[in-house]
Amino acid sequence: MNIQETVETCNIILTQIGSHIIGKDAVLRQVMLCLLADGHILFEDYPGLAKTMICRSFASVLGCEFNRIQFTPDLLPQDLTGSEIYNQKVNDFEFKPGPLFADIILADEINRATPKTQSALLEAMGEYQVTIGGKTYHLTSSEKPFLVVATQNPLELEGTFALPEAQIDRFLSKIRIGYPSRTDEAKILTNRINRKSKSFSLSQIITKDVFRKMQQIVETVSVSDEIKDYIVEIVDRTRKAPQVRVGASPRGSLDLMALARANAVLSARDYVIPQDVKELAPLTLSHRIILNIGSFIAGGSSEEVVSRILTNVKAPRKEL
Amino acid sequence: MVNQRFKSLRRKETFLIIFLLLSLAIFQITMELLHGRREENPVLKLNLPIFELVAIIIPLLILIWILLKLEFPFRIFKPITIWLVAMLLLFFVASIITGANYKPYDFNPIESSTTTVPLSSTSITDTETLTDSSETAPTTRYTREPLLVLPILGDIQNSFFIILILISAIVIFRTERKRKQEGSEPLISIEENHRTPKEFEDAPKNIIECYYQTSEYLEGKGADKSDHLTAVEFDEDVEKKKLTEIEDFNELTDLFSEAKFSEHEISQSSVNRAKVVSQKIIFEFSNIEIDPLEEEE
Known part of the structure; x- marks a missing residue:
């Protein structure tokens, strides 16, 4: 697998999913980037915008095992990780894996679960392993990906537990889907009529080990010192901006670089250019920034802060 | 190879020239109608509007040529452009300070024997004369002239402006010719x-x-x-x-x-x-x- 093959495969995947998820090519590309960069995704948008469908579609075409977990206040950590159950036949405890042991997990309405359950998931996301009964189980391997796609609804906040900033930091990017245009919505209706069925199925395009190889291609992308400085400068500015209480962490820098490398691969390059960084900085950094109270009351948003930072940081273009 | 430089600039510059000429023509005609300047102007007593128009248009065309050579407005920060713009500003500021070229001269000049009263004090300081004129001296007339500005000042400014443009043109033309003779690149290119x-x-x-x-x-x-x-x-x-x-x-x-x-x-x-x-x-x-x-x- 080389870059060119990766690009071609990605294009086939995006075309196939794009034929069912209408008018969301940019979002699909962002999801593809996150998957290539091996990062977790947080979807934040209103219900009915195809968040679950996007997730399920990618799992189908990538040949990955998919599990959906509906988060509720009574969900326990063991319900995610699995637990040891006594087996009377063998007269011993045996481990029964939970839904976390899939390749792609959809954590639906993650903010509805209690902080304890959220922490269990987020720990698994960070460590790529769970420890039950003193025994450690790995969630990922060279052939098996582990990706969490979480969703949260920004409208209904009653009875929810907002994700702590430290935990939000574990998501590579926060993606907003947005409503489709009128034309696209009409096309969605037409597609539904032609399909004559509520659901649709997508055929598998690659296997998950091929997908892992595609992720490995991203690791071969080179990043020059100037690009590293550019990333560091942008992230550092998020910490110094007057509107910000807490800026992006070094994990933000790492994630921005990872996403920029994935973008380079999707653009058939084996090196990162400043445009990759600038284009993806809002996607990677805005959810990691906490505004101070003054900016929050004034109606400022972290996306605006990142945009302003990007227009103030000198891009590596003019120096020899 | 087609001279693409002028091909590309043609649309913008043509518009600029037409706009300037039209503005100038409208301005001239309006001033003529309002103030009858030609009657009072000691330089342009020939009373032929075309002479006056030509006197303005030729320097204006030269100015446009200079601006084109300077690739205005793309290279507005070139020192020579700054100098030119500064001179233009100076000219307009001087016009404002010393009084406009078209001060309200009397539309119909009258006999030389009439009494001259400064503009600012017309009909106020000379109450007695006014009273007299209404009752006993119907032959007494008043003219209005700028208090501080002599009519010739406007022409001095115009001349100064024209001289500036001509000097600029000569400087650019001479230097460019000299460079061409030496075989080097044109000055403004x-x-x-x-x-x-x-x-x-x-x-x-x-x-x-x-x-x-x-x-x-x-x-x-x-x-x-x-x-x-x-x-x-x-x-x-x-x-x-x-x-x-x-x-x-x-x-x-x-x-x-x-x-x-x-x-x-x-x-x-x-x-x-x-x-x-x-x-x-x-x-x-x-x-x-x-x-x-x-x-x-």
């Missing part, structure tokens, strides 16, 4: 805007140098100079503003990105290609032909 490219042994640096040279030139032509722009954004800006008719600038951008940010070994053919694209863009508006052999490389 596209080529002046770009520095001589440095030659490096390192192939990537040569491509980067070509890109800098071209982007500096495009910045001089109106591309966004902001430091925060990436090479891709700069390319988009150039394309959006249609600053060059050469479509290869994005190729140069790609070569630059590869040379600057990748670990690839850059071939000599890439360097040659970058040089050709750079030269094509820089000499786009001049008559200099690109060596076809070099282009083929």
Whole structure:
């Protein structure tokens, strides 16, 4: 697998999913980037915008095992990780894996679960392993990906537990889907009529080990010192901006670089250019920034802060 | 090679010339109608409007020629342009301070025997005369003249302005002719805007140098100079503003990105290609032909 093959495969995947998820090519590309960069995704948008469908579609075409977990206040950590159950036949405890042991997990309405359950998931996301009964189980391997796609609804906040900033930091990017245009919505209706069925199925395009190889291609992308400085400068500015209480962490820098490398691969390059960084900085950094109270009351948003930072940081273009 | 420089500038400059001429004509006619200046003007007593128009239009055409040579407004920061604009401002400020050229002179000049009363004190300070004129002296008339400004001042300003323009034209013309005689580049030309490219042994640096040279030139032509722009954004800006008719600038951008940010070994053919694209863009508006052999490389 080389870059060119990766690009071609990605294009086939995006075309196939794009034929069912209408008018969301940019979002699909962002999801593809996150998957290539091996990062977790947080979807934040209103219900009915195809968040679950996007997730399920990618799992189908990538040949990955998919599990959906509906988060509720009574969900326990063991319900995610699995637990040891006594087996009377063998007269011993045996481990029964939970839904976390899939390749792609959809954590639906993650903010509805209690902080304890959220922490269990987020720990698994960070460590790529769970420890039950003193025994450690790995969630990922060279052939098996582990990706969490979480969703949260920004409208209904009653009875929810907002994700702590430290935990939000574990998501590579926060993606907003947005409503489709009128034309696209009409096309969605037409597609539904032609399909004559509520659901649709997508055929598998690659296997998950091929997908892992595609992720490995991203690791071969080179990043020059100037690009590293550019990333560091942008992230550092998020910490110094007057509107910000807490800026992006070094994990933000790492994630921005990872996403920029994935973008380079999707653009058939084996090196990162400043445009990759600038284009993806809002996607990677805005959810990691906490505004101070003054900016929050004034109606400022972290996306605006990142945009302003990007227009103030000198891009590596003019120096020899 | 078609002289693309004027081809590209033609639309803008034609519009500018028409606009200026129309404004001038309307301004002149309005002033003539309102104040009858020609009657009072000691210089233009010939009473032929065409003379006066020509007297203004010729310097104006020369001014437009100067601006064209300076590639106004793309190179507004050139010292000579600053000087010219400063002179224009000085002229207008002087006009405002000393009184406009068209002070309200009496529309119908009257007999030389009439009493002259300053404009500011008309009908107020000379109450007695006014009373007398209404009752006993119907032959007494009043004229209005600017209190501080002599009518000739406006003409001095005009003359000064015209002389400035003529001097500018002569300076540019002479220097350019001198340079042509010496075989060097014209004084005011596209080529002046770009520095001589440095030659490096390192192939990537040569491509980067070509890109800098071209982007500096495009910045001089109106591309966004902001430091925060990436090479891709700069390319988009150039394309959006249609600053060059050469479509290869994005190729140069790609070569630059590869040379600057990748670990690839850059071939000599890439360097040659970058040089050709750079030269094509820089000499786009001049008559200099690109060596076809070099282009083929």
